[in-house]
Amino acid sequence: MNEEIVSVSGVYFSYNGDFVLENVNLKVKEKDFLMIVGPNGGGKTTLVKMLLGILKPAKGEVKVFGTSPENVLDKIGYVPQKMNNVNDMPLTVLECVLTGLKSGFFKIRYTKNEIKKAEYVLSRVEMDKFKDKKMSELSGGQVQRVYLARALISSPELLILDEPTSNIDPYGSFCFFTTLEEINREKTIIMVTHNLNLLATKINSVACVNKYLLYNDKPELTKEMMEIMYGIHDEHYCSMGAYVAEEIKHLTKCEGENCCHYKGRI
Numbered sequence: 001m002n003e004e005i006v007s008v009s010g011v012y013f014s015y016n017g018d019f020v021l022e023n024v025n026l027k028v029k030e031k032d033f034l035m036i037v038g039p040n041g042g043g044k045t046t047l048v049k050m051l052l053g054i055l056k057p058a059k060g061e062v063k064v065f066g067t068s069p070e071n072v073l074d075k076i077g078y079v080p081q082k083m084n085n086v087n088d089m090p091l092t093v094l095e096c097v098l099t100g101l102k103s104g105f106f107k108i109r110y111t112k113n114e115i116k117k118a119e120y121v122l123s124r125v126e127m128d129k130f131k132d133k134k135m136s137e138l139s140g141g142q143v144q145r146v147y148l149a150r151a152l153i154s155s156p157e158l159l160i161l162d163e164p165t166s167n168i169d170p171y172g173s174f175c176f177f178t179t180l181e182e183i184n185r186e187k188t189i190i191m192v193t194h195n196l197n198l199l200a201t202k203i204n205s206v207a208c209v210n211k212y213l214l215y216n217d218k219p220e221l222t223k224e225m226m227e228i229m230y231g232i233h234d235e236h237y238c239s240m241g242a243y244v245a246e247e248i249k250h251l252t253k254c255e256g257e258n259c260c261h262y263k264g265r266i
C-alpha cells in the first residue's frame with residue numbers, strides 16, 4: 001500500500017478572527033498528483049503554508065511524512081505563488097536555483113557538485129542555456145521554470161506548487177506539464193492552479209478549497225466543485241453563465257468513471 005505523505009485532520013485556521021479554513025480534511029498518498037482548485041481567497045495558499053509549517057492550525061492536525069512539517073522540510077520542494085524577494089535580488093539563474101538547496105540561501109561559495117546539480121535541474125526545465133542571465137532579465141514563464149528547478153535541486157520527495165503555470169504558454173517547445181508528469185513518476189505532487197486544462201494531464205485527484213475542502217479521488221471536478229468555482233455566474237446576466245450551465249448539465253449526466261466528456265471538452 002502507498003505510504004501516506006500528507007494527513008490533514010479537522011483543521012481550522014484564521015488570520016484575525018474569521019476562519020478562512022474550517023474542518024479541512026485531506027490525505028495525500030505517495031506518488032499522488034493532487035490538483036487544488038478554488039476561487040480567489042478560498043484558502044488554497046493558506047492550506048499550502050500549513051503543509052510547510054509556515055502557518056499553524058488553530059485546531060486540528062497537519063502531518064507530513066507522519067510528523068510536523070518543520071521536521072521534514074528537506075523532503076519538500078516548494079514553488080511559491082509569489083517570490084518577489086528573489087527576483088529583486090541581482091541573482092543569476094544559476095544562483096537562484098542554488099538558493100533552493102536547504103543550506104544554500106546565504107552561501108557564497110558552492111561546491112562543484114552543487115553547481116552540477118543546479119545545471120542538471122535547469123536542463124530538466126530547458127533553462128540551462130540561460131544559467132548566467134540575471135533573473136530580472138527573464139520572461140514570466142522562464143522565471144516560473146527556474147522556480148521549478150529551484151524546488152527540484154534538493155531532490156524532494158514531495159513537490160508543492162502554488163499556481164506555477166500562470167505565465168506558461170501552452171504551446172511552447174517546453175511542456176511544463178510533461179515535465180511534471182515525469183517528475184510524478186518519482187515524487188508526490190500537490191499543485192494549486194486556476195488552469196482547469198490541467199484536468200487533462202495525469203493528475204489523479206482534485207481538492208476544491210473554499211473555506212471547506214471538497215475532495216474527489218478522480219481527476220474530475222464534481223458538480224459541487226463546479227458550483228463553487230462558477231456559482232456566481234448567472235446564465236441570464238453573464239456570458240460565462242451559459243458556458244457554465246452547459247458544463248454543469250454535462251456533469252450531471254456523467255456516467256461515472258468511463259465518462260470522458262469532461263476531459264474531452266477542455
Ligand SMILES: Nc1ncnc2c1ncn2[C@@H]1O[C@H](COP(=O)(O)OP(=O)(O)OP(=O)(O)O)[C@@H](O)[C@H]1O
Pocket residue numbers: 015016020038039040041042043044045046047081
Ligand atoms: N497574511 C494574511 N493576513 C490576513 N489575511 C490573509 C493573509 N493572507 C491571506 N489572507 C486572507 O485569507 C483568505 C485566504 O487567502 P489565500 O491566500 O489562502 O487564498 P487563495 O485561495 O490562495 O487565493 P488566490 O487564488 O487568490 O491565490 C483571503 O480572504 C485572504 O484575504
Ligand SMILES: [Mg+2]
Pocket residue numbers: 044045046081162
Ligand atoms: Mg493563493
